[in-house]
Structures are given as structure tokens and as C-alpha cells.
Amino acid sequence: MVKENKDTEGKILEAARKVFTRKGMGGARMQEIADEAGINKAMLHYYFRSKERLYEAIFQEVLRNFFPSLIGILNKTSEFKDKVADIVELYTEEFKDNTYIPIFLINEIHQNPARLDAIGSKVGLIHDTAFFKEYMEKVQSGEFLPLSPMHLMVNILALTIFPILANPILFKIFETNPDGKKQFWEERKILVPQLIMETIINKQK
Amino acid sequence: MVKENKDTEGKILEAARKVFTRKGMGGARMQEIADEAGINKAMLHYYFRSKERLYEAIFQEVLRNFFPSLIGILNKTSEFKDKVADIVELYTEEFKDNTYIPIFLINEIHQNPARLDAIGSKVGLIHDTAFFKEYMEKVQSGEFLPLSPMHLMVNILALTIFPILANPILFKIFETNPDGKKQFWEERKILVPQLIMETIINKQK
DNA sequence: TTTTGTATTAACCAAATGGTTAAATTAAAT
DNA sequence: ATTTAATTTAACCATTTGGTTAATACAAAA
Numbered sequence: 001m002v003k004e005n006k007d008t009e010g011k012i013l014e015a016a017r018k019v020f021t022r023k024g025m026g027g028a029r030m031q032e033i034a035d036e037a038g039i040n041k042a043m044l045h046y047y048f049r050s051k052e053r054l055y056e057a058i059f060q061e062v063l064r065n066f067f068p069s070l071i072g073i074l075n076k077t078s079e080f081k082d083k084v085a086d087i088v089e090l091y092t093e094e095f096k097d098n099t100y101i102p103i104f105l106i107n108e109i110h111q112n113p114a115r116l117d118a119i120g121s122k123v124g125l126i127h128d129t130a131f132f133k134e135y136m137e138k139v140q141s142g143e144f145l146p147l148s149p150m151h152l153m154v155n156i157l158a159l160t161i162f163p164i165l166a167n168p169i170l171f172k173i174f175e176t177n178p179d180g181k182k183q184f185w186e187e188r189k190i191l192v193p194q195l196i197m198e199t200i201i202n203k204q205k
Numbered sequence: 206m207v208k209e210n211k212d213t214e215g216k217i218l219e220a221a222r223k224v225f226t227r228k229g230m231g232g233a234r235m236q237e238i239a240d241e242a243g244i245n246k247a248m249l250h251y252y253f254r255s256k257e258r259l260y261e262a263i264f265q266e267v268l269r270n271f272f273p274s275l276i277g278i279l280n281k282t283s284e285f286k287d288k289v290a291d292i293v294e295l296y297t298e299e300f301k302d303n304t305y306i307p308i309f310l311i312n313e314i315h316q317n318p319a320r321l322d323a324i325g326s327k328v329g330l331i332h333d334t335a336f337f338k339e340y341m342e343k344v345q346s347g348e349f350l351p352l353s354p355m356h357l358m359v360n361i362l363a364l365t366i367f368p369i370l371a372n373p374i375l376f377k378i379f380e381t382n383p384d385g386k387k388q389f390w391e392e393r394k395i396l397v398p399q400l401i402m403e404t405i406i407n408k409q410k
Numbered sequence: 411t412t413t414t415g416t417a418t419t420a421a422c423c424a425a426a427t428g429g430t431t432a433a434a435t436t437a438a439a440t
Numbered sequence: 441a442t443t444t445a446a447t448t449t450a451a452c453c454a455t456t457t458g459g460t461t462a463a464t465a466c467a468a469a470a
Contacts, residue, residue, distance in 0.1 A: 026229070026232040040448060044428095051429090110373065147396075162366060172324075198403060250459060254459095255459080
């Protein structure tokens with residue numbers, strides 16, 4: 001009785017992710033998703049009832065996909081500075097040419113903050129990572145300055161993700177050619193970890 | 206023959222700015238703009254021909270409004286560090302509770318980068334500000350480290366604007382109550398200028 | 411006061427869009 | 441082979457939406 005629906009459902013999800021992340025909830029068209037998936041528009045409703053539900057599925061998937069890799073790095077056993085470098089490397093490489101994912105998240109959460117409720121506990125575990133434990137220890141021992149974990153994390157993410165979000169404006173203002181862009185991202189990968197470390201290492205000691 | 210159309214046109218622009226900056230080009234509805242302005246929908250077309258043209262007027266206005274205050278600060282005669290502090294103060298105060306403006310710009314430019322073409326020369330003059338002249342001089346004299354102006358500016362804007370863009374997620378992850386939020390923004394105003402200065406001052410000298 | 415051109419409105423239109431339905435196809439179970 | 445249930449499609453529907461139009465109100469010029 002069960003036909004291989006995994007295939008169709010999978011194709012829908014893939015197409016929906018592509019269209020929703022580029023156009024957002026409001027800008028996406030059900031017909032475009034159907035075309036992208038190579039199926040009839042009615043199938044979208046057959047599998048997901050409504051645009052809202054299909055969107056919700058994608059939004060949660062994207063959201064849940066954005067943090068695990070971060071948490072993965074934060075739990076590595078490598079040097080503190082290397083973990084920072086890994087974060088910058090990861091997000092820069094993943095999104096410097098895929099700006100739609102971070103913009104999608106920022107924008108859609110702004111449009112409807114209630115959507116965040118669904119993740120709840122999932123993200124709280126950032127505090128419990130090796131990264132933050134090591135950090136707090138080194139603050140205790142006086143090796144690191146007592147900057148709050150929130151500011152530290154915001155600084156890392158800001159310096160990494162902001163240039164991705166704002167890249168069209170930045171490259172316009174600071175007239176940047178293709179080679180210049182490539183160089184800019186490489187410089188960031190070195191500069192940001194350096195900068196972060198400089199701001200937390202206690203030179204007194 | 207000329208009636209006081211300034212009033213109606215002004216009301217339309219004001220309403221359009223409010224709706225467009227919150228909903229974006231795709232999400233805004235002409236009817237909602239008309240309601241907001243308290244006029245008939247046909248008037249929108251009478252004064253601006255199409256949604257596209259009305260939007261274009263607003264987009265350019267918002268864009269042109271975003272930078273002048275920045276350039277104003279960059280040209281002040283105050284201490285270098287104070288100028289950085291002024292930038293952080295300005296954007297934080299202006300947008301910490303008005304997140305839609307920066308999100309609108311980021312998102313709409315991402316949706317249609319060609320819109321940026323219209324500003325062209327206007328923004329190029331960032332290089333010619335007192336801020337950058339002073340910066341380059343102090344790099345020459347060895348007082349400042351030779352960080353590229355682009356990275357410097359990106360760092361300042363990133364540390365200032367990113368937490369505004371991402372504020373719903375950040376306050377969710379780092380469970381923050383209203384008092385905590387207030388404190389967070391105040392801490393940023395102090396922390397960011399400090400951080401920026403630390404990264405450019407040449408301690409060798 | 412009449413004329414003239416502008417400003418404003420209500421009613422309307424065509425296209426787009428999310429969603430539905432009834433019929434047809436397909437695959438498995440009996 | 442027949443029944444049964446899931447899958448897929450084409451045609452259709454109601455609503456929304458940007459945009460138009462024809463008629464009206466209005467202020468200034470003659």
C-alpha cells in the first residue's frame with residue numbers, strides 16, 4: 001500500500017528549501033516550488049496541507065541546521081584559539097557565496113519572532129560546551145579577562161557573519177573586484193581570531 | 206490651479222516608508238499604505254504611478270539617510286576613539302528598538318543588488334573623511350597598526366549592527382530579560398570602542 | 411460667474427495566488 | 441484478477457492585489 005513517497009516528499013522539501021530561503025515566506029510562490037520539484041502544485045498540499053506548514057518545516061530545518069555545526073566546533077578538544085578560527089572558517093566558507101541562508105534566518109525571525117519558540121531548549125546548551133567551560137576556567141585562572149560569554153559570542157558571530165550579510169554594500173563602498181573579494185575573506189579568517197584573542201587575553205599576567 | 210498637494214504626497218511618503226521598511230517590497234500592500242496615509246488607494250498611483258516607483262523613492266530615501274549621519278561623525282574634530290564611540294552610540298540608540306531599518310536595507314539589497322547602483326559616488330566619500338585621514342596618518346607615524354580601512358570599518362559596523370540584526374535570536378539563546386537587554390546595549394557602547402582601539406593601537410611604540 | 415485644470419473617490423478589472431476537488435493512475439493486498 | 445488504498449493530475453475556485461477609469465469635487469484664473 002505504501003508507495004515510495006519518500007522520493008516525492010524529499011523532492012518537495014528540497015525545492016521548498018531552495019525557494020523559501022531565497023524569497024522568504026512572503027516572496028515564495030507555491031507554483032515555483034512545484035516547478036522546482038518537477039511535480040504538480042496539488043502535491044504540495046497533499047503532503048503538507050498548506051504553505052504555512054511547508055514553510056514551517058523548512059524554517060525549522062534551516063534553524064536546526066545552523067547551530068549544530070557551531071556546537072560541534074565548540075565541543076572540539078582543540079586549542080581555544082583554533083576553535084575560534086574554526087568558527088570563522090566554517091561560517092565564512094559556508095556562507096560567503098550563500099548569503100541567503102543567514103539573511104533568511106535574520107529576516108524571517110524578525111518578521112515573526114514567535115517562530116523561535118519552537119527551538120527553546122535546543123540552543124541553551126551552548127553554555128555547556130567545552131568552549132565555554134575552558135573559557136570560564138581561564139577567566140578564573142586570570143589568563144583571560146572577564147568578558148561575559150554573551151559578548152564574546154556576539155563578537156565572534158558579528159565579525160564573522162556581518163560582512164556576509166552586508167557584502168553587497170561593503171564591496172560597493174570599498175570598490176572591490178573579484179580578486180579583492182577573495183582576498184578580503186581570506187584576511188578575515190586570520191584577522192578575526194587574532195582580534196578576538198587580543199581582546200580576551202590578560203596581558204597583565 | 207495648484208492645490209496643496211505637498212500634504213498628500215508627504216502623507217503618502219510617510220506611510221509608505223513605515224509599511225515598506227517593516228514589510229519589504231514584496232510584503233507591503235498598496236492598500237495598507239493607503240490606509241496608513243488615510244487616503245484612497247488610487248492616489249498612490251496618481252502621485253507615484255506604480256508600487257515599484259513608490260518603493261524606489263522610499264528605498265533611496267532610507268539608503269541616503271543611513272550614511273550621512275555616519276559621515277558626519279567621521280568628519281568631526283573629536284578624538285579618534287570618541288568618533289568610534291559616537292558611531293556605536295548613534296547606531297545602537299537609533300536602531301536597538303527600530304531593527305526594521307537595517308534589516309530592510311540588508312534584505313532588500315540582497316533581494317535586488319542592482320538598487321545599489323543609484324547611490325554610486327555618494328558613498329565613495331567615506332575614504333575622504335577626517336576619520337580615515339587621521340587613521341592613515343597614525344598608521345604612517347606608527348601609532349596605529351596597518352589594518353586596512355575596510356577591515357576597520359567592517360569591524361566597527363559588524364560589532365555595532367550585528368547584535369541589532371540578530372537581537373531576537375541572541376536574547377533567546379542567552380535568556381535575557383528586559384533589564385538584561387538594557388544592560389547589554391550599554392555594555393556594548395563601552396566595550397566596542399575599547400575593543401576597536403585595542404586592535405589598532407601599536408603597543409610596540 | 412464661468413472656465414479650466416488639478417485632486418480625489420468609488421467602482422471596476424485582469425492577473426496572480428493559495429487552495430480544492432473529482433477523476434485517473436498506480437501499486438499493493440486479497 | 442479483483443479489490444483497496446495511496447498517489448498524481450488537470451481543471452477549477454475564491455480571494456487578494458496592483459492598477460485603471462470615469463465621474464466628481466475643488467480651487468484658482470478668466
